[in-house]
Amino acid sequence: MTTPVLRVESLCKSFGGVHAIRDLSFDVSEAQILGLIGPNGSGKSTTVNSLAGLFPITSGAITLGGARIDGMAEYDRVAHGLSRTFQTASTFAEFTVREHVVLGCNVTRSSHPLSSVFGIGRKAGEEEALARRVDQILEITDLMQVQDHRVGTISSAQQRFLMIATALASNPKVILLDEPAAGLVSHERKTLSDLIKKIRDLGTSVLVIEHHMALIMEVCDRIVVLNFGQKIAEGTPEEIRNNPVVIDAYLGE
Ligand code: ADP
Ligand code: MG
Numbered sequence: 001m002t003t004p005v006l007r008v009e010s011l012c013k014s015f016g017g018v019h020a021i022r023d024l025s026f027d028v029s030e031a032q033i034l035g036l037i038g039p040n041g042s043g044k045s046t047t048v049n050s051l052a053g054l055f056p057i058t059s060g061a062i063t064l065g066g067a068r069i070d071g072m073a074e075y076d077r078v079a080h081g082l083s084r085t086f087q088t089a090s091t092f093a094e095f096t097v098r099e100h101v102v103l104g105c106n107v108t109r110s111s112h113p114l115s116s117v118f119g120i121g122r123k124a125g126e127e128e129a130l131a132r133r134v135d136q137i138l139e140i141t142d143l144m145q146v147q148d149h150r151v152g153t154i155s156s157a158q159q160r161f162l163m164i165a166t167a168l169a170s171n172p173k174v175i176l177l178d179e180p181a182a183g184l185v186s187h188e189r190k191t192l193s194d195l196i197k198k199i200r201d202l203g204t205s206v207l208v209i210e211h212h213m214a215l216i217m218e219v220c221d222r223i224v225v226l227n228f229g230q231k232i233a234e235g236t237p238e239e240i241r242n243n244p245v246v247i248d249a250y251l252g253e
Helices: 044-052 074-080 097-108 114-118 126-140 156-168 186-201 213-219 237-241 244-251
Strands: 004-015 018-029 033-037 059-064 082-084 174-178 205-209 222-227 230-235
Touching: 004 044, 004 205, 018 044, 018 205, 018 230, 033 044, 033 186, 033 213, 044 074, 044 082, 044 174, 044 205, 074 082, 082 156, 097 126, 097 156, 126 156, 126 186, 156 174, 156 186, 186 205, 186 213, 213 237, 222 237, 222 244, 230 237, 230 244
Parallel strands: 033 205, 033 222, 082 174, 174 205
Antiparallel strands: 004 018, 004 059, 222 230
16 A cells, blocks of 8 residues: 555535535545546535645645645645646746746746746756756647747647646646546547546646546546535446446436
């Protein structure tokens, strides 16, 4: 049994009287793809936002690489190795694709984010290591051929891959992907599932929320199922597919 890189223990999150998440516990192991699924309103985005630090949790503990992160600010969590993408694409249109990825590299530095783009305050050797890392990210996200294009001119699918590329730039232990397949057509979903596996194989664990069930079943090593803010099942794709409780929750939607 490997030690979990991310551990969520008894997480609760209420918004006023709404219990969005109730007593949720799960682990993400090293180099594992964990899927988080559930009907609309079951608490998937609230879980991801709680992990990323968008708002304080009501109770529970979140541990990343052995360190408690639930009290930390969003950027501190990124610096500790937790990176995320959003459900909707959010990018800077005027940057080139390559500059945008470089921007993501700087979130773990204490200097101004833009200094990375202009190379300010970087030591010799660091520049080269950064260039190699950016090359590798552009390669696996299939963005190398548009690296000098302005972000505002690439396709919406490429913008979604760019969000993942930018989130990877900080070299996270865990990357959180909130509905990465939204708006993608079939061949782009194939590129996405290949990418998610490459991310895992390069050593970053992935927590993915996704409505597209075929993609989830294809990429995930394990799946956690939420319903009304609680975990109702956990297991391999095969176990989840055949779990009557899960089938019930979805049929009842
Ligand atoms: P999912 O992503 O699975 O569709 P959410 O996490 O967005 O579900 O929502 C879970 C529950 O929490 C829902 O009942 C939703 O209305 C509620 N909720 C989510 N965010 C907020 C918020 N900022 N304020 C109040 N209620 C919220
Ligand atoms: Mg959601």
